[in-house]
Amino acid sequence: PSSPLIENYLREAGFWHVTTIGRGCKLDPKLISALIERWRPKTHIFHLPCGECIITSEDVQLQLRLLVEGSALTESVQSANWGAICYDLLGMILDNIYGGRIEIGWLRNIFLKPENSLTEVVRIRYARAYILEMIGGYLILDLSRNLIHLRAMPSNKAKIGGCLSLLQSWARFHFLFLRPRVNHPYTFSLITKWTHSVSYVGIPTALEDIQLLLNQRSEAQFQWTPYEDLAIRVVILDEFFQNPNIWHVKVSLVNY
Numbered sequence: 001p002s003s004p005l006i007e008n009y010l011r012e013a014g015f016w017h018v019t020t021i022g023r024g025c026k027l028d029p030k031l032i033s034a035l036i037e038r039w040r041p042k043t044h045i046f047h048l049p050c051g052e053c054i055i056t057s058e059d060v061q062l063q064l065r066l067l068v069e070g071s072a073l074t075e076s077v078q079s080a081n082w083g084a085i086c087y088d089l090l091g092m093i094l095d096n097i098y099g100g101r102i103e104i105g106w107l108r109n110i111f112l113k114p115e116n117s118l119t120e121v122v123r124i125r126y127a128r129a130y131i132l133e134m135i136g137g138y139l140i141l142d143l144s145r146n147l148i149h150l151r152a153m154p155s156n157k158a159k160i161g162g163c164l165s166l167l168q169s170w171a172r173f174h175f176l177f178l179r180p181r182v183n184h185p186y187t188f189s190l191i192t193k194w195t196h197s198v199s200y201v202g203i204p205t206a207l208e209d210i211q212l213l214l215n216q217r218s219e220a221q222f223q224w225t226p227y228e229d230l231a232i233r234v235v236i237l238d239e240f241f242q243n244p245n246i247w248h249v250k251v252s253l254v255n256y
Contacts, residue, residue, distance in 0.1 A: 002130055003113045017189055018134060021064070025165040025194045031178060034210040035171055037212050049215060050222035055170050060248040062227055062236060063169050064139075065189040069246040085091055089132075091125050106183035120161035139163050169194055173226040177217050178203065178210065188235045190227075 001012060002019045010016040038046045045052045057068040082097045092110070094102050111129035118126070141162060169191040172179045180198035187193070202212050228234060 003114050003126070005116065005118070005131060006123055006127040009124055010130065013127070013131060015131050015134060017065035018139070019130075021189060021192055021195065025169070025191065025199075027164055027168060028205075028206060030207045030210055031168060031171060033207055034214060035167060037211070038214070048222065049219040051224070053174070053224075055166065056247060057249075058227070058244075059170050059173075060166070061240065061247070063166055063173075063189060063191045064163075069243075089125070089128050091122070102132075104133055104137055138165075165191060165194075174223045175214070175218065175221070176223060177213055177221055186232050186235045188237065190232065190236075 002016075006017060010044050011017060035046065038048055040047050043052075045054045060066055061068045077220060083093045085100075086097060086102065087093045091112075094106055096103070107129050111126050114123060114126045139162075141164075172194065173190070180200050180203050182193060182196055182198050184193070184196040204213060227236070
């Protein structure tokens, strides 16, 4: 859990609500495996009988309550001075920086629980370290499970990474026939729905059964707009529906 001493900085950066989700969402490896079989890495979509679909900015914002509006931060990985970046962000330089990635263990050892006597500058550094650990350890997992990139994630990975709890929650909201029973009302962030005890009575748990259901029922029962459900919409703050255009983007079509 984060310290109250850095709560204001986490709120300002838009990461506070993610810290309150916790790690209580138990993953279902069979469901995730069935989804990965449908993943097309060249187009970054899931290919299903109902059509092509993907986790969108709307899903990220409503499931995790993360900000999706703002400027993107990019920089050349090859030309970056990672020592200088590390010092600028955290106030110290790590001896071993692996292509812009630092070890989670180092962060945890250096940035222990902040004390009341810390200056504002140091508290901000603690907040940055906490955000880095949250990104590298939960939101955008590095496949090593022990490295966090200071600004970007490598794209040439063959194994699965990323926020698997978001993938699982996205699937449960869109595939009602794969959703376990939860005797708890919706809360916002929506992913917290699955941090409570669930019942799999009547829900397939074997990989072959999940694959069969995806083949037979997804075309007719895939929920394209699950957040229109009044039981879900009522718990989402009105401000999140003020500008739905932030969930869309216009990009150039590159045709080779």
